[in-house]
Amino acid sequence: MLCKYCAGFSLKLLREGNYNHQPSLEHLQSSALNGCGGCDILYRAIGETITGNTDRKTGHVWFGQANRTHATPALVENNAWVDLRYMGSARTLYLAADEGSHASRFVNYRVVDPDPTSATTYRRLKGWIHDCVASHPKCRHKALRLLPTRVLDVSLPGSEFNKLRIYTSCGAEEGDYVALSYCWGNANPVTTTRANLESHKRGILEASLPKTIRDAISVTRDLGIRFLWVDALCIIQDSLNGEDWHAESSKMRDVYSNAYVTISAETAIDANAGFLAHRSSEGTNRGFMLPYLSVNGSEHGSVYLQQKPADRNRCLSYRAWAFQERRLSTRVLDYQAGQISLTCRTGMIEESSAELVKGGSVIIYQEGSRPLHLSVPTSGGKERYRNVFLEWYTGIENYSRRDLTYESDKLPAISGYAQAVQEVIRGTYWVGIWKEDLLVGLLWSASSTRNRLRKPSPRGCPSWSWAALDGAVDYHSLWIRYGNPRQESGLELKLIEDHVEPLAVDSIGQVIGGNLRVSGYMKKVTCLPVGWGVAWERQDIFTSSDVENWDPLGDFIGDDQRPSTSTDCTGRPFAICMFDTDGIRPKDIWCLAVVSTKGLVLEYLAEKKVYQRVGFFMFSDPTWMSKCPVSTITIV
Known part of the structure; x- marks a missing residue:
C-alpha cells in the first residue's frame, strides 16, 4: 500500500523541480505506521539524521537532486542520486535496478539479493x-x-x-x-x-x-x-x-x-x-519503486530508490x-x-x-612480482622508497590499534606483510623497524588519543621497537609525508653496530633480543611537570602543527640549566616529552637526538652499562642538542 504522495512521485516530476512529500516528519511516521511501504523506507532513512530537538510537526519532507558530480540532470542515466530532505537534514538515496532488467542498461546500481547463498548471488561472485x-x-x-x-x-x-x-x-x-x-x-x-x-x-x-x-x-x-x-x-x-x-x-x-x-x-x-x-536489514530492502523512464520518454519497467547497503x-x-x-x-x-x-x-x-x-586495494603489489601495491619510484637516492616506508608507518599505526588474543603474536602477525615489503626494498628488517630508514623508524610514540602503552610479559623485543610495548602508537605520518624527516642537520644519529637474534625459523618474526650501538648528541635532563614556569607557552616553542592534539606528560630542561628552586623557573622548557608508559619515572633521564628536532628519551641501566628507551621527545632549537658532546652508547 502506498500513500498519495508516494503513489504520485515519479522521476519526471523530480526532473521538473523539487518534489514535496509528506507535510511533516510526524505525518511521514504516521503514514509508515499505517502501512505505506514507501513512507516506511523514507522515514527510516531520514530518521537517522534527525536529532531529538528537531521540530517534527512543521516543514515538508521533500526530494531534490543530490549535489554530486556524477548525478545526471535527467536522473535516468548511470549513477543517479537523490537527496531526501527535512528541515536542513538530508539523506542521500540512490536509484537501483534489478540485474538484467531494461533499466539496468542505464542505471549502474543494483538491488541486492537478500539471500547471500542464492544462485543469482553466486553467478555474480x-x-x-x-x-x-x-x-x-x-x-x-x-x-x-x-x-x-x-x-x-x-x-x-x-x-x-x-x-x-x-x-x-x-x-x-x-x-x-x-x-x-x-x-x-x-x-x-x-x-x-x-x-x-x-x-x-x-x-x-x-x-x-x-x-x-x-x-x-x-x-x-x-x-x-x-x-x-x-x-x-x-x-x-x-x-x-x-x-x-x-x-x-x-x-x-x-x-x-x-x-x-x-x-x-x-x-x-x-x-x-x-x-x-x-x-x-534496510540495506537490502528493495526500496521505493518508481517507473523507469528511458531517454526518449517511454516506460521500461521499474527502478528502486533506496539507501546504500549497510556497512x-x-x-x-x-x-x-x-x-x-x-x-x-x-x-x-x-x-x-x-x-x-x-x-x-x-x-x-x-x-x-x-x-x-x-584504484585497487591496500594490498601491496609490485609489477612482475608477488603482490605489492606500494608505489616504488625508479629514482635513486635516499628518498627512493619514501612511499613504501610511509605505507609501512601508517600501516603500523593501524595495526597497533588492533586486538591480539596472544600478545606474543605481535611480530608473527605482521611478518608476512614485512616479507612482502622486504622484497620491494631489499632491506634489513629488525623487529618492526627497517634499517634503511632507521632514524624515522625509531621515532614512534604512544598515541595521544589512547591510553599509554603497557609493558607486556617479556617477549624479547628491544625497547627501541614499537613491538616491545602493547597499545596504539603514532608515527606522526603528516610529518613524514609533508616534512623532511631525513634532512641533513648535523644531529642525525649514526648506527655503529647492531645485533638482533631471531627466535627460530622465521627470521623476521619473533626474536630473543636485540641491541643497537649508536653515536649521537646526548644530554642528561630533568623532567618537570607539564606547565612549569611562568606560563605554558607551547606555541612559542613549537608550531601549532607540531603540537596539535598532542598530550605530553612532561617538559625537559637540561641539567646544566636546572633552576635552584622551583620558584626560579622563569624560562621556558626546551623540549616536551611523551613517556611510553605510565608509572614511576626513571631517576636518570637522557635525551638522544635522532633527527633535527626529535629524539628518544632514555634510561641508564647502570648494572649493564646500557640504555633503554622510555619515551619520545621533540625540541625546537637544534642548538639545544648540538652543543652537547657526541656519545657512543648501546640501546637494548
Missing part, C-alpha cells in the same frame, strides 16, 4: 572473479601457486572422497584454494592437534565445525574450488614447542597471496557466528592477524552486513554496483 583473473594484469599470478602444507578438502560433488578431510600436499603441489580470514573470538573451534591429525586426514564431521567455518566451506564449494585453508584446522595447534605453528605462521605471506580468493568474514564476531545469514559490524577491522591477511591477498570477498564486495589489486566492486571502482 563467479563473474567478478572470472573477470579479475582473465582481464586484470595486476591480479595475475606469474609465480607458481603452491598449495599450503595442509588444506581442507571440501569434497566437491563427483570427487573421489565424499567427506571433509585434511589434505597434506607434497610440498610442491600446485592448485587453487580459498583462504579464510575470520575471528576466533571467544569461541573454541574444532582444531587440529597431534592427537587428532591422522583422524582429520581420514575425515571430519562437518556438523562438528563452527558456523563460520561451515559457511566458508559452503562458499568454497559453490565457487567450484576443492580446497579451503583455515588456520584452526590446517596448523597443528599443540605441536611440540610450537614448532608447527612457528613454521606455518612464517608462511602466511604465501598462504594468502597464493590463494585464489580470500573470504573475509567481516560480520562474524566469532567462529560460531557465521556470515551467510539472510540479509533482511557495519566490521569485526575484522579490530583483529590484528586480519591486517596482513587482507593486504597479502590477491582478491578478497568481503561478507558485510548489507552486501558482498570483491576487492582486488585493480579495484573494488559491490553487489549494489554494476561497475568496478578503479
Whole structure:
C-alpha cells in the first residue's frame, strides 16, 4: 500500500523541480505506521539524521537532486542520486535496478539479493572473479601457486572422497584454494592437534565445525574450488614447542597471496557466528519503486530508490592477524552486513554496483612480482622508497590499534606483510623497524588519543621497537609525508653496530633480543611537570602543527640549566616529552637526538652499562642538542 504522495512521485516530476512529500516528519511516521511501504523506507532513512530537538510537526519532507558530480540532470542515466530532505537534514538515496532488467542498461546500481547463498548471488561472485583473473594484469599470478602444507578438502560433488578431510600436499603441489580470514573470538573451534591429525586426514564431521567455518566451506564449494585453508584446522595447534605453528605462521605471506580468493568474514564476531545469514536489514530492502523512464520518454519497467547497503559490524577491522591477511591477498570477498564486495589489486566492486571502482586495494603489489601495491619510484637516492616506508608507518599505526588474543603474536602477525615489503626494498628488517630508514623508524610514540602503552610479559623485543610495548602508537605520518624527516642537520644519529637474534625459523618474526650501538648528541635532563614556569607557552616553542592534539606528560630542561628552586623557573622548557608508559619515572633521564628536532628519551641501566628507551621527545632549537658532546652508547 502506498500513500498519495508516494503513489504520485515519479522521476519526471523530480526532473521538473523539487518534489514535496509528506507535510511533516510526524505525518511521514504516521503514514509508515499505517502501512505505506514507501513512507516506511523514507522515514527510516531520514530518521537517522534527525536529532531529538528537531521540530517534527512543521516543514515538508521533500526530494531534490543530490549535489554530486556524477548525478545526471535527467536522473535516468548511470549513477543517479537523490537527496531526501527535512528541515536542513538530508539523506542521500540512490536509484537501483534489478540485474538484467531494461533499466539496468542505464542505471549502474543494483538491488541486492537478500539471500547471500542464492544462485543469482553466486553467478555474480563467479563473474567478478572470472573477470579479475582473465582481464586484470595486476591480479595475475606469474609465480607458481603452491598449495599450503595442509588444506581442507571440501569434497566437491563427483570427487573421489565424499567427506571433509585434511589434505597434506607434497610440498610442491600446485592448485587453487580459498583462504579464510575470520575471528576466533571467544569461541573454541574444532582444531587440529597431534592427537587428532591422522583422524582429520581420514575425515571430519562437518556438523562438528563452527558456523563460520561451515559457511566458508559452503562458499568454497559453490565457487567450484576443492580446497579451503583455515588456520584452526590446517596448523597443528599443540605441536611440540610450537614448532608447527612457528613454521606455518612464517608462511602466511604465501598462504594468502597464493590463494585464489580470500573470504573475509567481516560480520562474524566469532567462529560460531557465521556470515551467510539472510540479509533482511534496510540495506537490502528493495526500496521505493518508481517507473523507469528511458531517454526518449517511454516506460521500461521499474527502478528502486533506496539507501546504500549497510556497512557495519566490521569485526575484522579490530583483529590484528586480519591486517596482513587482507593486504597479502590477491582478491578478497568481503561478507558485510548489507552486501558482498570483491576487492582486488585493480579495484573494488559491490553487489549494489554494476561497475568496478578503479584504484585497487591496500594490498601491496609490485609489477612482475608477488603482490605489492606500494608505489616504488625508479629514482635513486635516499628518498627512493619514501612511499613504501610511509605505507609501512601508517600501516603500523593501524595495526597497533588492533586486538591480539596472544600478545606474543605481535611480530608473527605482521611478518608476512614485512616479507612482502622486504622484497620491494631489499632491506634489513629488525623487529618492526627497517634499517634503511632507521632514524624515522625509531621515532614512534604512544598515541595521544589512547591510553599509554603497557609493558607486556617479556617477549624479547628491544625497547627501541614499537613491538616491545602493547597499545596504539603514532608515527606522526603528516610529518613524514609533508616534512623532511631525513634532512641533513648535523644531529642525525649514526648506527655503529647492531645485533638482533631471531627466535627460530622465521627470521623476521619473533626474536630473543636485540641491541643497537649508536653515536649521537646526548644530554642528561630533568623532567618537570607539564606547565612549569611562568606560563605554558607551547606555541612559542613549537608550531601549532607540531603540537596539535598532542598530550605530553612532561617538559625537559637540561641539567646544566636546572633552576635552584622551583620558584626560579622563569624560562621556558626546551623540549616536551611523551613517556611510553605510565608509572614511576626513571631517576636518570637522557635525551638522544635522532633527527633535527626529535629524539628518544632514555634510561641508564647502570648494572649493564646500557640504555633503554622510555619515551619520545621533540625540541625546537637544534642548538639545544648540538652543543652537547657526541656519545657512543648501546640501546637494548
